[in-house]
Amino acid sequence: MKTILERYAKQIRGVIRCFDRVLLQGSLPGVGFPSGMQGFLTRQGTRVFDFAEFSKPLTEQLRAIARTLADDHGLKIEHANRRTFDKEAYVAKVPAERGDHPGLVSIISAMEVCSTYEARIDPKTKKPVLRRDNGKCIHYYYYFIAPDLGLCHLRVSTWAPFRLQFYFNAHNWLARQLEAKGIGFKQVDNPFVDIDNFDAAQKIADAFDVRRLHQILDFDVAHFCPIASVFNCTYHWGLMQIEYATDIVFKSRNALQDLYQPLIRVAVQAVKADDVMLFFGRKRLAAFQGELETSLRTREMGTRIKHRLGRSSITAYDKFGVVLRIETTTNDVSEFKQYRRVVQRDGQVRFKNAPVPTNIYSLNPIMKDLLGAANQRYLLFLSTLHTPTAGIKALRKISEPVRNQHRPYKGFNLFLGSDQLVFESLARGEFAISGFRNRHLGALLPGISTSQASRLLKRLRLHGLIKRVPGSFKYYPTTLGRGATAAALAVKQLALLPAVDLAMLAK
Template identity: 30%
Template sequence: MIYYLERAGVLWKNFKGFAVGVTDRIREAAAALAEKHRRPMIYLPSSRTNKEQVALQIKARQPVRSGLVAVLSCVEPCRTWFVRGNRATKKLELKLQWGKCLHLYYYLVHEQVGWLSVRLQTWFPFLFQVCLNGREWLARQMDAAGLAYRREDNCFTWVADTARAQALLDEQHRTDWPKLMTPLVQLCHPLHAEITKPIERDYYWTAAETEYATDVMFRERAALERIYPALVHHAVMSFGSEQVLRFMGRPRGAHGSDEVQTDRRRGPDGVRIKHWLNKNSLKAYDKGTVFRTEVTINQPKDFRIWRGPENEPDGRKQWRILRRSVADLHRRAQVSHAGTDRYLTALAAVHVTTPLAQEAVTVCRPVRDEGRRYRALNPFAESDAQLLEAINRGEFAMNGFRNRDIRSKLYESTEDPAQVRRQMAAIGRRLRLLWAHGLITKVSKTHRYVLSQKGHRIVTAMLAARQASIEKLTAFAA
């Protein structure tokens, strides 16, 4: 900012007058744009007013197929520049602080992406924020491609060709974002070129918040209603911090400053479950005939991207921090999709039509394999429960586990070779027991084991039943 004022020839003592003049001209330009398009410009006295709802009501009364719908203005908190006097040094200081200023909201129907909004801060540094909806954009793409679909609110309840629709969605990841955003700047902030002329800079486009959702479509509402309570119960009772970390791409566990939370909440539209990893989240909820899982990224530094250094893109590549820049939006889509995919895979263990007793009876009684008898498993016994918890740990979900991995979870470390051999033999017998019951399978040409499909279902269900309190089970049954 200091460099800008020097290049613009503005003295610090004159900053406020200079900024007020620019702000007035921005407001006048917004009023002129609304008048040109014969659209309303409305001042909202409260920042808590739902601005999009106001704009949609205007659109309903005055339909618009393309172009500006309305301009709304409101005073809201923001980080902005002030010139303050320092009593100690008796000099002026330029500071970026929290304050309030007028913000302009432009609501438009864009020819390419459909319904969107632009938020313009009318005081330095004139932040320019664009909010668009990928499904709104997809509807336009499918209309252009002649692809039939049914839509309810922000959901597609039926699509004639889902593979083709997904391909259209994937095209959004390859968007030239500066090229898409520049016309919006020219329309909503015509003074931008004049304001930035002293330093010859343009906007640096970043993604403050992204939401990536995966939808599972059901043919009828009743089918989702039948299984949804079980999905919520399973997510609350079975997904601990280790599972949430794995869903969010952290199979090796948490870092020292990580904070993991799970929240279940009932709202006007039903129950939703939400898992937090710091400021990023993964949630699931139902929308009529659609079960939606959604990853929201507010803090991209928790994820990694394979790229070169910032100042040398073609240099040596390695895993580096995911940036806010739109240059990394394709990677955001990848990690978000992976998160929803892992979550849905974990929820697939929920078996709502088979009672737990019917599944458990297969492992709670002795079995014979190759003429040898193996005892029954008892998930409520401490030793068997510890074994089941060990093989169900999130860190083993991708690469499986070895004898030494389970041994380290069940026994204390020892340097006695004889004791180590006894522990290895004991773990080997217990793994053979699990294999005989069909809960684990051996990875070919390795010493690793993984949970079988049957193991995923039964182990998850048994551990959930073991950890559930009588009060919670009674409430759930009610």
């Protein structure tokens, strides 16, 4: 069986596999849990019930840093005071005005939910303790263009334990790497619609350096949230959300649409629960209790099909009409398993299949390989589906108008009564065996003149429905003509007449 990449090789420019959106969470390991923060306060000689008073000066420090950075860069801190405020849409307009040179782009503040601690009396020990709690505090979103990563943002919580979120898009990172290597490319939004050397670009994408990413994170934290030294530790970074995309770049819009539109409509019916489990590398489990869902949705940018399993999903959609993107997203990397070294509670070391660690060093190569394999399994599944692609091309050929010697000849409509009569005439068995001439067609179509029959014959021939015997005026239906005739009769017998019959019965 040939894969989609093999079947459509002549219509494909190339394939690029790369991380897309990556969202990381930063936490202070020593105080990122209640007992850790409580122990820190005790060592500082601070009472547990003074936790809020301890946090306030640090909150003011972070707010002062935001104001100073805004003044230094000539920016205004934009407050997102409504739920409908679209931060990304707001920031997307800024580079067009300021350019895409590195530096701070925008600062947005928002009052949002944060995880924190609350001091309580433990009912068993009767002693004060910290417990997890949810609260609300100001969060600062620092949007900036990094030399390596492009447009990123760092979300800073201004209340203890001061968790962070960092976002970047690896397609923007890859674009900068290609520029540095002198490899030409064309990028629309984040997908690449052309790359001069797809193989070289893939090697660069595969070599994404997590250690370099960690250095960038440490630098940005020191710049925007320099409070880790208070707790005598550095931020620990974990994987919060990852998207890994396989982009198949087609040479033309028609080449992709002929494949994609019928493919996803067949896929939404064909994909079963067991298939989705296998896409993610899971075994078929009758006892699986998680959420599993397949959905089809049409958006402004195109149509997408999504298969969701737990907190992960696989999506296929067309980007800008020429890119078929297959993308696996996970909001919990521990849903994936890796054969690795595990230190058990009793101190023994074993090698076994265990959940992927959530730290950023699992990004590459572990998650790259696991998510890339999910994309590949889904692509192979799509390759097994039978789609009416050839029929769509044939229907387009017979329905679109053509010109010959500056004269227009309209296409054929299988639902139009006059065209239905033409196809019913072509369906006669003797025409396929002995052929037919102008007079035969005129006799079967009432009210048609000889000149009109001649023009109809030329119209049929220009659309590839009939062919003429060389040196004569005899015609035979072509393979396309026989197929179109069968389709026209099926439309009438299986769709039009039953629909009209039901409508009459309903009156």
